[in-house]
Amino acid sequence: NFMLTQPHSVSESPGKTVTISCTRSSGSIASNYVQWYQQRPGSSPTTVIYEDNQRPSGVPDRFSGSIDSSSNSASLTISGLKTEDEADYYCQSYDSSNQVFGGGTKLTVL
Amino acid sequence: QLQLQESGPGLVKPSETLSLTCTVSGGSISSSSYYWGWIRQPPGKGLEWIGSIYYSGSTYYNPSLKSRVTISVDTSKNQFSLKLSSVTAADTAVYYCARSTGVFDPWGQGTLVTVSS
Numbered sequence: 001n002f003m004l005t006q007p008h009s010v011s012e013s014p015g016k017t018v019t020i021s022c023t024r025s026s027g028s029i030a031s032n033y034v035q036w037y038q039q040r041p042g043s044s045p046t047t048v049i050y051e052d053n054q055r056p057s058g059v060p061d062r063f064s065g066s067i068d069s070s071s072n073s074a075s076l077t078i079s080g081l082k083t084e085d086e087a088d089y090y091c092q093s094y095d096s097s098n099q100v101f102g103g104g105t106k107l108t109v110l
Numbered sequence: 111q112l113q114l115q116e117s118g119p120g121l122v123k124p125s126e127t128l129s130l131t132c133t134v135s136g137g138s139i140s141s142s143s144y145y146w147g148w149i150r151q152p153p154g155k156g157l158e159w160i161g162s163i164y165y166s167g168s169t170y171y172n173p174s175l176k177s178r179v180t181i182s183v184d185t186s187k188n189q190f191s192l193k194l195s196s197v198t199a200a201d202t203a204v205y206y207c208a209r210s211t212g213v214f215d216p217w218g219q220g221t222l223v224t225v226s227s
Contacts, residue, residue, distance in 0.1 A: 001173060035213045037157075044206060044217040045157065051213070090157055094212060097170050099147070099159040 002026045004091050004102035011108040014081050020105045022091035023073040034074040035092045036065055038085075039104075045090060049076060083109050112137040114207050114218035122201075122225050128194040132207030132218060139188045140165045145210040148181060148192045150203040151220070158203075162210050163190055197225045 003025040012018040022034065034052050037045035047056050049065035052074065062082075067074045074093075078085055086109045091102040118130035132146070139146060147162035161171035163181045171179050175194070183190040194201060202225045208214040 033212055037214075044220055045214070046217070047213055047215045050215070056215070092157075092214065098172065099162065099210070099214075101149075101157040101159060104156040 001098055002095065002100060004093060004100055006089075006091060006102040006105045008103070009106040009108065011110055012081055014083060014109055016081050017077060017079040018081060018107065020076045020078075020089055020091075020107070021073050022075070022102050023071065024093065027095060028069065029067050029072045029074055029093075030069050032093050032095060034065065034067060036063075036074075036076045037090045037092065039088045039090065041087075048089075078107075081109050085109055112209065112216055114209065114216060116205060116207050116218045116221040118221060118223070120222060120224060122197055122223060123227050124198055124225055125196055128192070128197050128201060128223055128225075130192045130205055130207075130221065130223070132190050132192075134188045134190075134209075139183065139190065140185050143211060146183070146190045147208050147210040147214060149206045149208060149214065149217075150201075151206070152200075152203040160192065160194075160205075199225050201225050 005023045036049040038048045039045040048059050048063045052067050053065040062079045064077045088104045090104045113135045115133045122128045145162040148160040161181045163169045178195045180193040204220040204222050206217050206220045208217040
């Protein structure tokens, strides 16, 4: 089994850009797609990025995803931060028989 | 629009079996493109995948829970179910069901299950 490690929290000001990392412990980050979910308090998670860098319809293009094989990590970047982006963000990936979530990152926009 | 809804007891006694059902509406659970999964979230903590099932009944489970988990599907009712045996307080969580293609989407609203005597 592998793990996905995220920073516990990040904070940034409105209008700025923030990047949240997700590092895979074993196996290549490029071998299986990475997804990112946003979870606001009291709500179910919703998808903001799927298949490494694809945005579902309705998700603003301020959200983007990428992977970096050299660091074996994925990243979620949110530009032009808005107060409504304040939430918990989870990365998720899989291998042949397991689904794995990162521990989550609390984004504070202040 | 596909919707999922969890249902089941909100309180389970220690050592007993937790049982939840997810009802799928707005689409068929028998679609060949999708798995159907259970995910949980203890209060104030992160997400943990429990397991997933294909409409044919093929399952795969989180190795850390495998000995206690059973997921089944009832295509006639467009439902799939979770059973988690020998529960302890550590199993207290919001339990979500979701469709899975690699990405979990959409999710149900979640149901809080508390393990307490």
